[in-house]
Amino acid sequence: MSDLLRAESLCKSFGKVSAVRDLSLHIERGEIVAMMGRSGSGKSTAMHMLAGLEQPTSGRVLSDGRDLADLDEDDLALWRRANIGLVFQAFHLIPTLSALENVAFPLYPEKMRPKERRERAAIRLEMVGLTNRAEHRPSQLSGGEQQRVAIARALINEPGLILADEPTGNLDTETGHEILELFHQLRDDAGVALLIVTHDDEVAASADRIIGMKDGGRVDA
Ligand SMILES: Nc1ncnc2c1ncn2[C@@H]1O[C@H](COP(=O)(O)OP(=O)(O)OP(=O)(O)O)[C@@H](O)[C@H]1O
Ligand SMILES: [Mg+2]
Secondary structure (H helix, E strand, O other): OOEEEEEEEEEEOOOEEEEEEEEEEEEEEEEEEEEOOOOOOOOOHHHHHHOOOOOOOEEEEEEOOHHHHOOOHHHHHHHHHEEEEEEEOOOOOOOOOOHHHHHHHHHHHOOOOHHHHHHHHHHHHHHOOOHHHHOHHHHHHHHHHHHHHHHHHHHOOOOOOEEEEEOOOOHHHHHHHHHHHHHHHHHHHHOOOEEEEOOHHHHHHHOEEEEEEEEOOOOOO
């Protein structure tokens, strides 16, 4: 099976609210999949379950045939760190750290010499074209630059899959276009797969597939 990640009949309820219903999907190595649907259709909830951040009410998420529900909290964190890069609409950078330090941040749980940490982060910053902003703090960066830092951070452990929840939602059209080009470059150069939640027709048009969401379930075009 060449699936990176597979979801089978995922359901998630919050009290009486059924946020996701019977959602099945799979992501293959090196593909770009767009997830689209109206506000409240369950896209973020689905992403959180795929990342193991939220437990499904029923159904399961499989990674390499392993059910995430069988992992304890520590193993789940290790799995996420090794396999998944997360990118959000709000960039969630740490304001007191430089761009380079933000990118290096996920490496801290590992024993590593500071020099190696910085070198690894520098390589990722170069991938997103921000070598010349390494020492800037987030407040000294544009929105697009902050998102590129967040993407570099998501790439630090060389995940096979990036889950991005409206990554261009806070950016102007032109800057959003640059982030989209970066995603394609990552796919083409590093074989990274991406699942991108988006309202942006340009992002959707450039994807290999589109997963449509409505009322918590799939309605693919
Ligand atoms: N923690 C929660 N508690 C209760 N209800 C929730 C919770 N999280 C989400 N919901 C509800 O579940 C539904 C799906 O929410 P979700 O955030 O997944 O939608 P979305 O498709 O990401 O929307 P948007 O495009 O606005 O980000 C919504 O009706 C929402 O109100
Ligand atoms: Mg959402």
